[in-house]
Amino acid sequence: MDLRIFTEPQQGATYDTLLTVAKATEDLGFDAFFRSDHYLKMGSVDGLPGPTDAWITLAGLARETRRIRLGTLMTAGTFRLPGVLAIQVAQVDAMSGGRVELGLGAGWFEEEHKAYGIPFPKEKFARLEEQLAIVTGLWGTEVGKTFSYEGKHYQLADSPALPKPAQGKVPVLIGGHGATRTPRLAAQYADEFNIPFASVDDSKRQFARVRAAAEEAGRSADDLVYSNALVACVGKDDAEVARRAAVIGRDVDELKANGLAGSPAEVVDKIGRYAEIGAQRVYLQMLDLDDLDHLELISAQVQGQLG
8 A cells, every 4th residue: 555645735835845745755655745736725724825836846846856756636727738738747757757647637626716817617527638638649649750639629730749758658647526427537548546535435436437437448447546535634642633633623533534533553444444445545635734743653653554
């Protein structure tokens, strides 16, 4: 079971804070550092000093880390043109020596689009499908040949399809709760399917849908990695769990029901239940980025028990 660290910088974080967390992620033996792609805070936090851009952040981290994978859950398709995104990701992949992964979603938070003057189209899922075709098509085009695409939302003519990523293929993550279109899209384009903030039972049902869609598309269902994203709130005792829950404004019982909360033993047991239904990777949503002791505890007493 891979454990990856997943951050939400729009809630309030500087690049230096993210760099500190990414370096701790690497030093403590976690598999990867991922971040959200948002430009506006959510909830009652002040969000200071303001948003950081996902791919600019990852470009910086690419040069200041050596081992961990780097990526997004999820890059908002509404923020970037697909041709530009393909260039950005390929460049950051080269800067990292081939450690980048692209989580790509349709985009959903209308308020942040209004706040920063970003168009918020009605047909987001159809655009996402075209974006995936273009990004993967550009990367997959042989050097010296060109790529063209004629879609409803995007058109490319005779693109040189450069630059290429450093790794042979940048892993593409697709995720969500949709019962029909999302599994179909994952079956066509994804290397990994991620379901965010879902129960064991809901995850089992969604993984089954994706596996069925992959087989229907002519792929082995085992070609994909299946993963969960879950908020983490771990403590060596009840008091420490309660303190960490209070800092992030959450209730302990709610966190235990819907996330990975409690003692290290409780969290290992909960992760085991996700593993039993096919999860191979967990993204630990860390909401207090100043609490490096939290990362150390998870590394020593959770990750160490997972094997």
